[in-house]
Amino acid sequence: MLDTHGRKYVQPVIGATAKGLIQVGLSANQVTMVSFVIGFSSGVWIYFDQPILAVIALWLSGFLDAVDGTMARLTKPSAFGTVMDVTFDRIVEISVILGLAFRFPEVMWALLLLSVSIIFSMTVFLTVGAVTDKSGMKSFYYQAGLAERTEGFILFTLMILLTPYLLWLTLLFFVVETFTGVQRLLEAKRVLQAREDETDETI
Template sequence: MLDTHARKYVQPIMNRTADWLLSIGLSANQVTVMSFIIGVSSGLFIYFDQFIWAVFVLWLSGYLDAVDGTMARKTKPSAFGTVMDVSFDRVVEISTILGLAFRFPGSIWALLLLSTSIIFAMTIFLTVGAVSEKKGVKSFYYQAGAAERTEGFILFTVMILFHDVLTILTLVFVVIELFTAFQRLTEAKRILG
C-alpha cells in the first residue's frame, strides 16, 4: 500500500539519488547487487545481536532497491534486471527471517508460517504480473496490496527491535500477508476473468 500510494512523495529524492549514482558510472544492475549484498547482511547482524545495524542495512537495502528501478527507467530497463531485482528482494527477506530463526529458535514455527505466507502471496503477485496484459511503471503489472515491501520492512523492523514478543509480531505479519494474498487473488479474478 505504501509503495503504491507514498511513492510520489519520495520519488524526487530517489530521482536525485539515481541521477547521482548514474553520474558516478554505476548501472541499475550494479546498484541491485549492492542492495542485495547490504540487505543479506541483516540476517547476520540479527544473529550477532546487532539489531540497530540489522535495521539500518535492511532499510538502506530497501532504499537502494527502489533507486535501482528508477535508474533503470532513466536508462535502459532490462528483463534480467527485473529478474535479479525480484529474486534478490526475496533473498534479503529470507536472510532476515533466517537471522531471526537462528537467533530466536523458540519462534521458528511462526517464522516458518511467515515464510509460507510470503511464498503464497508472492506466487499470486508474480503469476498475475506474468499473465496480465496490464503494464504499469514497472516492467510488469504491479498488483498493489495491503502489504507491499515497505510494510514488510516496517514489520521486520518491529520484529527485530521488539524480539521479546517475536512470535506474536510474526503471527501478525502472517495475517497481514494472508490478507494481502487473498486481496490480490480477488483482484486477479476480477481482472483476469
C-alpha cells in the same frame, strides 16, 4: 499500500540519488547487486545480536532497491534486471527470517508460517504479472495490496527491535501477508475475467 500511495512523496529523493549514481558511472544492475549484498547482511547482523545494524542494512537496501528501478527507467531497462530485483528481494527477506529463526529458535514455527504466507502472496503476485498484459512503473503488472514492501520492512523492523514481542509480531505479519495474498487473488480473478470478457466481445 504505502508503496502505491506514498511513493510520490519520496520519489524526488530517489530520483536525485538515481541521477547521481548514473553520473558516477554506475548501472542499475550494479546498484541492484549492492542493494542485495547490504540487504542480505541484515540477517547476519540479526544472528550476531546487532539489531540496529540489521535495521540500517535492511532500510538502506530497500532505498537502493527503489533507486535501481528509477535508474533503469532513466537509462535502459533490463529484463534480467527485473529478474534479479525480484529474486534478490526475496533472498533479503529470507535472510531476515533465517537470522531471526536461528537467533530465536523458540519462535521458528511462527517464522515458518510467515514464510509460507510470503510464498503464497508472492506466487499470486508473480503469476498474475506473468499472465496479464497490464504494466505500470515496473516492467510487469504490479498488484497493490495491504502489505507491500514498505509494510514488510516496517514489520521486519519491529520484529528485529522488539524481540520480546517477536512471536506476536510474526503472527501479525503472517495474518497481514495472508490477507494480502487473498486480496491479490481476488483482484487477479477480476482483472483476468474482465480481459476474457473483452476478448469474447471482439470475437
